[in-house]
Amino acid sequence: MASSGDSKTDPIIHIDAPPVAAGPTGPADMNGYGAGASVRREADSLGAVCVPGDAYWGAHTQRAIGNFPVTGVKVGDFPDLVRSLALVKHAAALANRRLGLLPPVKADAIAAACVMIHTGDRLHDQFVVDVVQGGAGTSTNMNANEVIANLALELMGRGRGAYACLHPNDDVNMSQSTNDAYPTAVRLALIAATRPLLRAIDDLCYALKAKAVAFSDVLKIGRTQLQDAVPMTLGQEFDGWSATLREDIGRLREAVVLFHEVNLGATAIGTGLTADPRYASLAVEELARLSGEPMTPAANLVEATSDMGAFVLFSGVLKRLAVKLSKICNDLRLLSSGPRAGFNEITLPAVQAGSSIMPGKINPVIPEMVNQVAYLVIGADLTVTMCAEGGQLQLNAFEPTIAWSLLSSLRHLTAAIETLRLRCVEGIEANREHCRAGVDNAIGLVTALGPALGYEAASRIAKRALRENRRVADIVLEEGLMSPEALAEALRAEVMTAPMRLKLARSQQEPVLDERME
Template sequence: MTRTARFATVLACCCLPLTSIAADAQKKQATQGTRIEHDLLGEKAVPADAYYGVQTARALENFQISNVPMNYYPEFVEAFAIVKVAAARANTSVGAMKPERLAAIEKAYEAIKAGRYRDQFLVDWYQGGAGTSANMNANEVMANVGLVLTGHKKGEYQYLDPHDDLNMSQSTNDSYPTAIKIAFILRNAKVIDQLQQLAKSFRAKGNQYLEIPKIGRTELQDAVPMTVGQEFHAFGASLESEIDLLKDAERYLYAVNMGATAIGSGINAPRGYAQAVAKELAKLTGKPIVSASDLFAATWDQQGFVVYSGALKSVAIKLSKIASDLILLESGPRAGLNEIDMPAIQPGSSIMPGKVNPVMPELVNIIAFRVVGNDAGVAMAAHSGQLQLNAYEPLVGLAVMESQQLLARGMDALRTKCVDGITVNEEVLSRFLEETVGIVTALNPVIGYEKATELANEAYATNKGLLEIIREKHVLTEEQIKELLDPVKLANLDKSKYPR
C-alpha cells in the first residue's frame, strides 16, 4: 500500500460513524472524569479537568523521555503566551480575527502571565515533529483557558478553536522558534544580573586586598610581582566583558519569522500580518523585535541560536578558568599554594578527618562543562536541519535554557558561598615573595640580563631566595633593594583604576 493510500485509509477510519458500543464506552469514560476530543487519528479521552486537548494527550503518551516538561522553564510558557496573544492582536488588526475571540485570548494570556495554568504545559522537551506537540499544547491550553474565562466549557471549540483561532496565520515552524527566542531573551536578563553581581563581588574583594603584594605566575612558574587586588579586579573585569558579549548576542534573537507559516511563503497569513505581529512582540517584550528580511531563510536558519549559545559557552569558559584559579590558589593547605582561604561550607571527606574541599569552584566547573556540551548539541542541531525547516529546535531550546539556568544559579552560589567570604593568607604571600626568583626580572635594566640570569641560576641551584643571594654578594644595598625590588612598586599598581 502506498503512503497516500495508507493516509487515505486513516482518514476514512477517522470518519467512520461510531458504533453504539464505542459511544457507550465514551459516555462511561465521560462520567468517570474524561471528555472526548478528536483529531486526525480519531477520538481520544482527555482528563475532564485538563486544559490541554487531544494532541497534547497523544504527545504525553508518545514522548515520555526526559520528564522535563515545557513548564520546567516558566519563561518559555510565558513566551509562548506572548507569541499567541501577539498573533491574535495582529490578526485582529488586519481584519482576520473577530474581536470577541481576541478578547478571550487576551484573558488567557493575562492569566498565564500571572502564573496560572502553567501546570498544563506538560509536553516533554524531547519530542519529534519540530515542536508541533509543544505548539499544540500551547494552542489547546490557551483555547480552553480562554473558553472557561469567557463562560464556556472546555472543548467548546466552536467559540475558540486551538487551530482556527490560536494558530491563525501561524505554523509551528514560525511560532515555536519565535517562542524559544522570546524565552531566551526573557531569561538573558537573569544571567546578566548574576554576572554583574559576581563581577561586583570580585571587584570588592580586589579593593579589600588592593595593596597586598604577591608573586604572579605564568605557566604555573614564578613570574613577577602583582597585588592580590589586581588579581581579583582582573577576575571582575573579565566577567564584565562577558556581560557585553551576552547583550550583543541577544541582538541576534530579535529577528523572528512570524508570518512565514510553514516554510517562509506566508501561506494562510494575510497581508501585513508579519509586520504587525513583530510590532506586537516588540511591545510585549520591550525589545526591538523585527520581522526577518527573508522569511524562507529565517525558518531554517539557526544563526541567532548558535550565536547566543556561543556567548553562554564563552561565559562558562571564563567562569571555569576563574574557578580553577581559585582552586589552585587555595590548594593545600600545607602542601599547596595556600594563598587564599575559602569559606568552609561542608566536610570534604568521608575518610580523611579535617579535610575541606573547594566545592563551589568545583561546582562551577561541572556547570561549565555541561554548558560547553550543550553548545555542542546546539551546533549539531543547527547544522542537521534539512531544506526548508530545522526539526531539531526542541534540543536547541532545552540546551540553551538549561545553560542559562545552570549559569545563573552557579554564579549566585559561587558569589554567596565562596567569593564573598574569601580571605588572604598574607604570611604565605610574604614568604613566597621572599623566596621567589621571579623578581630578578626587575634587575635586568640595572645589572643586565646575563648577570641577572647568573643570580637566578645560583638561587635555584642553592635553594636560596634571590634576595638572600643579592645580600650575600652585595649586588645591591638595602636602600636599593627597597627602591628597586619593592613588590608593590614592581606591580605598577595604579589605584586610580580601581575606584572604591
C-alpha cells in the first residue's frame, strides 16, 4: 500500500498538483489543509489519499478524520490511552520477535518508537482521530499503527510512508486485530487514569477528617427529612462524609482489578486466527513486564472479546462515587445557606463574587460545580450501559464511546475532587454560636430525655415547647420532671452524641449515667 517504496525521502507534492483519484471522501481528504500545503500520496484498499507531508499518520487515519468529525475530542487528548496503545504495540513486537515472526531490525525500530511515545509523550498530537467512531476502534488502532510505523521508519533512516520497509498492518499490527489490541489498551488506560482519582479521593477524605477533628466540639442539631432531629457534633457530620468516600477507594481498587485480564491474542473474534498459538501468553507476559501491571490472559478469549461486563461494573462504581459526592455537596450548600435567612452552620470560602446585580452575595460555586460533574458521570454510566447492551454476537462495536465515557468520567471526577478539597473543604469554618443556639432551641432535645421521662411525657413536652415557643429544658424544670443537675447531665454533649449505658433511678425516674458503650 505504500507510496514511496524504499526511498529515504518521500516525494512531496502540493495540494494544487494534479488531483489524486478521489475515494469516498474526495477532495475533503485534506481536511482543511489549504492550497499550497505540502502533502504525500498514500493508498489503501479504497484508493489514493492525500496526507499532510509532515504528518506521521497515514491513509486510514486521514479517511477517519473526514468520516468522524463528531466531538472535537481526539484520541491524543487522552495521554493514558496513547501511552497504552504504545505499550500494547511494543509488547506485540517483542512477542513476535521472540517467535521469530518479526525480524529484529523491525522489532527494534517498532519498540524504540513505542518507547518514545510511551515515555516521552512524543507525537501524542499525531493521534488525531475522534474518540467517537464506528468500527469498534479500528481507526484508533490504525492511527497508532501508522504513527508508530512512520516513526520507526525514521529511526531506520527511511522516509514516512516507505511501507515496503516496515508496514503498519503487516509489521506493527502483526498477530493482532483491533478487537484485541484496542480493548487491551483501553483497559491499561483505565488502570492508569484511576490512580490519580484514588489519590484525589484519599486527599479529600483526609481533609474531611481534619475538619471532623477541628469541629469535634461543635454541637449542632441533626436533621432527618429536613426536620430537626437530635443533637450531633459538626465533627461527626464531616467524619461521616470522610468514611463514605473512603469506602469507594476500596470499591474502585476492586473494580480496576478486572482490567488486568485482557484478550490480547484473541485477534478478530477470540479464536486467535492469524496468531501463533504461543503468541497470546508471550504478548501478555511482555505487556505485564513493560507496564508494571499484573496483566493476565483471559481464560476464554471469545467471551473476553464480546463481553463488556468489566466496564459496566467499573462505571457503576464511578456513578456510586458521583452520587455520594453530589449528596455531600448538596449538604455543604444547605448547611452554608444564608447567611441571615438560612442554616448558616458553616461558612464556605468565598472564591468569587456571586452576583452581577446583588452586591456582597457569595454563592457555593465549588459544590455546584461538583454537582454538575456528578450529573455528567451519572449520565456517562447510562451511556456505558447502553453501549455494552448494544453489542451483537462476537464483538461490541461501541467500545470507543465506552472508553471515552469512562476516561472522561475519571478525568472530571479527579479534577472536581481536587478542586473541592483545595478551594472549598480546607477553608470551611464552623459558625459555632449559631450551631449551639440551634441545639438549645431545638424540640429534638426531648429525645435525649426520653429514657427519664418516658415517650408520652416527652411527646407532651415537645408539643408544649413548640406551641409556646419555649425551650424544652425550661418546661422540664418548670414541671419538676427532673432536677437541674440531672437535666444538665442528660444534656451534656457527650451524652447526646454517643451511645451511653443508662440506668433509671426508681424514685425520681432521673437518668444516671453508668458508662460509655464501646
